[in-house]
Amino acid sequence: MPLLGFIFRRVLQTIPTIAFILVVTFILVRLLPGDPASAMLGDRAIDADVQRINAKLGLDQPIPMQFLYFTKAVFTGDLGNSIGLKLPVIELIAHRLPVTLMLTGMAALIALLMAVPLSFVAALNRGGAPDTIIRGTFQIGLSMPVFYVGLVLLTVFAAKLRWFPVGGYGENFLDDLYHLFLPAMTLALSLSAVLMRNLRAAIIGVVGADYVDFARAKGLRARVIMTRHVLRNALISTVTLFGLSIGTLLGGAVITETVFAIPGAGRLMIEAIYGRDYPVIQGLTIALALLVSFTFLLTDIVQAWLDPRVAR
Amino acid sequence: MTVPMPGGGLKVRGLTTTFVTPRGRATVVDGISLDVAPGEIVGLVGESGSGKSITLRSIVRLVREPGKVSGQVEWQGRDLMAMSEADLRKVRGAEIAMIFQEPMTALNPVLPVRLQIEENLSAHTTLDRRARRQRALELMNIVGIPAAERRLDEYPHQFSGGMRQRVMIAIALASSPKLLLADEPTTALDVTIQDQILKLILDLRDRFGMSVLFVTHDLGVVAATCDRMAVMYAGRIVETGTVAQVFAEPHHPYTRGLLGSVPRIGAERSMLLSIEGAPPGLIDLPEGCAFHPRCAFATDRCRAERPPLERFAAGREVACFHHRTVAAMAEAA
Ligand SMILES: Nc1ncnc2c1ncn2[C@@H]1O[C@H](COP(=O)(O)OP(=O)(O)OP(=O)(O)O)[C@@H](O)[C@H]1O
Ligand code: SF4
Ligand SMILES: [Mg+2]
8 A cells, every 4th residue: 555655654754843843942932031930930039049940940951951851841741830820731731722623623624614515616607606606705705804704703693693602612512512613613714715716726627637528428427526536636736725724723713712712722822922921832832833743744644545646 | 421220320410519719610520420330330530630539529428618519419219419418427438438539638547447447337337346346357357457456456647558548448348338439549559459459349349239430540440440431621521431442442632642641561550641731720711622722633613612521322422522533543543
């Protein structure tokens, strides 16, 4: 199986990526203004306390040693304690990140469910009324900022119509889904607009291919031709775009979580930045960066599975 | 080319395909009529751009927008032009199969060859999974693909041009069609394989009465395989007859030109060379006979009037005002 070999090689390739993430976060934290000790102790710290804390954090060691300690700590899941909340960072992340994952996952799913069928309708009626309407609507959606879309949805569907809660998070899984629907929709709208544009163009390209005519000459059903021959080929470029969009989606989650008062990793990040809570910032940065590189890994695997020419 | 046919077979009447292009309307297939009897192999020859591929596609309504197809195509007594898309689907790939001209682009790059063969069987037969697998393997062996079992799971990019050509032939033959529309099916193949494929086609004709409409540039292949032939020029048929008749006594100056370019016996491959002058643009065809700018026999009448395709002997048709003179000259030469 060339695919298995490809997956193995691709997984190996993430090792340098992870190393790079560690180096960058390590440097970033040391470049930030103010040192952790004074952040912990406040402005009126005395030198002895600062030194004690620096020693405790290993900050009195030479830089290479610090990096080794840092790496070891990350791999053992020890990301330090939050300065503001006095809790282990890893616990905070474990508590908050799943909410964000669910939000982005839901947004990605909604975006796909909207983009795939609508791209087909638009592409197959190219230049016709459905195409114009779909593209026009999405063009408007694309030109509005995420927080504005969020506020509009919030005002209409939560405040006025009361179909959805105004914010917060649920009690159980189903309740979570219910609470996350509007924020996920907010995120999904712009993503599906981007996907739509790409997929529509891809479908138009593939539908004209010789092998699609050959599939018709074989007497296959229209549904088989559309899914097996057209969609699969058209998705190849869209999958890449989709993977790249996950980073943007996580960025959008920060805003959405604020608008909808959702206790996710995005909100945690904002709180940490306001409170100069360096261990949390550092831990979240590593977690999100790993998440994004994992998404890229997954994207490449899906792409190789869709297109055997990639996995050579 | 109209021979009496007791039922069955393919009967094309006035098949016309036009494309509206930004530069004007191009009539790419211009009122073609031809018959293919059950078990008959008919060769369709002509220069590049004369409309052979579009003719094949038009027969099974596989011409894309902005192409418009009109005329009559009768298959086993049913009118393919009036048939619903759903009924036509059951004819395509099952009763009438097509081999595309371009083996490099006609196979789906992201699907294994096995699936591309088996999906034809899924669409038209009641074979179960195991039987389909077996049939796919059998087809790969029939078209002479070595290590067929292993290669079934490979993708088109892992096959050479000649091998893809054979895969395409295997797909076309999957559901044992009654009519094969073959668009230069052997061009990408070397001589030995070409002979194998031609033998296979002849064998299928002999055993199952399969008919073939065979587009080719290669007059040697026509001589070796076809019963009758039709010569196309600028979207029209200009001469028909049995292969023996046309080769022995061409009546159209264009046919004469083509045959004149067949290399002597003993040459490895006899390709159709271009004859002097360029084929006309299909948007503004010359007035009268489309061939007149290149024709040594052209008179004022040819420049003003269009010669219709007319029967002049049993099973022989030609579209030329001066075909008697042409034939006489050919004999004298
Ligand atoms: N979509 C289209 N729009 C306009 N003209 C077209 C279109 N498709 C084909 N044609 C024209 O139709 C003519 C016939 O094309 P066709 O492919 O049938 O030729 P052919 O006889 O098969 O040539 P070849 O031997 O090179 O395969 C060509 O002149 C081509 O330019
Ligand atoms: S009709 Fe005239 S121009 Fe046309 S092929 Fe015959 S002789 Fe030549
Ligand atoms: Mg052609």
